[in-house]
């Protein structure tokens with residue numbers, strides 16, 4: 001039963017949040033004088049703390065003290081209890097909320113003596129357990145010899161009071177309980193506590209609350225950090241009981257985090273097999289554990305560096321999330337051009353050979369095996385490589401193309417494999433990842449592999465075998481998950497015979513093969529190729545429409561050409577043709593020696609094989625059909641000079657031919 005009232009207080013807050021909540025418990029036996037003197041004193045002093053604390057003074061039977069305190073503790077309404085003597089010691093043992101003891105000092109004894117001597121010189125002091133009162137000093141000061149006894153229990157108090165009465169003692173100084181027993185025995189009880197010791201107890205309680213709130217705010221911060229971690233974190237005590245765990249950890253083991261607290265780790269997560277560690281105190285390094293359809297990377301660390309094993313922190317990481325993060329980091333570091341832009345559907349060709357190759361490439365795209373693309377320059381090897389990458393499972397990952405013939409050996413090595421900080425003079429600070437690392441999870445296209453220096457072939461072979469790279473100047477390897485597509489215009493078997501290409505590398509690369517035929521072997525693809533290429537030129541040059549007549553006119557020449565530069569050459573020719581065709585009436589071209597066909601076929605190509613090309617050109621030019629001649633006139637809107645220029649003949653020759661063609665028909 002709570003007899004004394006609550007001292008509600010107003011005023012400024014002590015801490016950032018609320019007033020300190022203090023309960024002072026004064027226990028009594030069968031209270032004869034109500035309210036007890038101590039309670040009254042405490043209430044008076046509590047009033048002076050009203051600006052900083054809400055102090056509840058509770059005067060209740062000793063048998064109810066613990067129940068009351070527990071109740072208040074459970075409802076979380078009290079930050080700290082203040083109590084004296086035996087009850088204080090008892091509550092300290094049984095509560096988790098701090099209990100500040102009202103301690104009596106010599107000053108209290110002086111005050112008590114002052115009151116006691118008013119009644120009698122037969123004075124005794126009863127104190128709970130050992131006190132640090134300066135008894136000799138007090139006796140000398142008051143010139144009174146008084147008796148002093150210590151007690152542990154209420155029974156001892158009762159026995160001592162009754163024996164003191166029989167010895168003629170009239171005044172007993174002690175706690176509120178002692179004074180009550182004395183009063184019950186018909187003696188004078190003098191309270192040992194003074195206003196000063198009560199005030200000191202409140203100061204101690206305030207300091208305690210301040211400390212508590214500081215700790216709680218720190219705990220709150222740490223908890224917020226731990227809760228926001230992407231990893232599952234749990235703290236265990238030395239026996240393996242979970243003291244704290246975040247939601248992610250709870251989620252890994254499909255349970256609510258609150259229900260984990262107090263459970264044993266072996267019951268919650270037997271998969272982790274932490275019992276081995278908990279016994280030895282040796283933390284396991286990162287080990288992979290399968291738990292509830294996930295693979296976790298688990299690390300455990302001792303809570304302190306002390307030799308005594310007093311707890312463990314476990315950190316669990318979802319390997320899927322790690323891989324995703326890894327991919328993100330790598331793609332963040334990826335250059336924008338590490339993308340494949342072509343698809344297999346863009347590869348133009350109506351010939352059986354091309355249609356078969358595109359289908360085969362699409363089958364290859366569904367695998368992860370290494371591919372070797374063979375074919376002369378400009379046959380579309382890179383286009384196929386990009387198409388295969390884009391049609392496969394790695395489409396969203398990087399496509400890294402590297403021309404092995406374009407860089408000097410040392411540069412190619414650092415480009416491919418990267419380097420560590422300070423690997424060579426002039427190297428970038430912090431090192432640089434190689435193209436293999438940047439292609440991680442995607443594809444690497446090793447173009448012109450036949451031109452790779454032998455020393456690098458050896459390093460490349462090791463990477464292909466081990467699937468891991470070591471940067472130049474590095475000491476550790478990094479795993480790379482890369483699909484390799486290599487290409488060359490060389491005959492690698494001949495290169496092997498000459499000793500300039502490693503046979504073992506050839507067999508590593510030549511798992512799946514695509515052999516792209518030169519354009520000369522599939523001239524039937526020309527119309528479709530021209531059409532497709534023109535579409536992209538029109539788009540790129542922002543033309544109004546595709547000059548179909550021009551293509552119709554050029555095609556007969558194209559069929560007769562030998563195409564050493566394959567589709568790339570065709571692309572170049574068509575682009576040139578479009579530009580010349582659109583500017584045919586420009587004086588610059590009108591005054592040009594030669595003619596449209598000459599310009600389209602390009603002097604460079606002609607010069608490469610002068611004899612053959614001049615001869616070919618002659619045959620080509622003499623082969624105009626009547627349809628081509630009239631078509632040229634139509635295209636040039638009846639302008640015979642322009643039509644002659646377009647055909648590469650003089651105006652008079654055009655007239656003559658048209659005449660002779662018409663007489664032949």
Ligand SMILES: Nc1ncnc2c1ncn2[C@@H]1O[C@H](COP(=O)(O)OP(=O)(O)OP(=O)(O)O)[C@@H](O)[C@H]1O
Nearest residue numbers: 346347348349376377378379380381382383567568
């Ligand atoms: N079948 C095709 N359909 C459409 N365009 C093609 C085709 N084949 C090649 N090309 C085009 O021809 C040009 C050359 O192709 P690509 O670079 O793929 O050839 P390559 O064999 O890799 O050449 P190199 O060996 O010289 O590197 C590219 O612009 C490409 O778009």
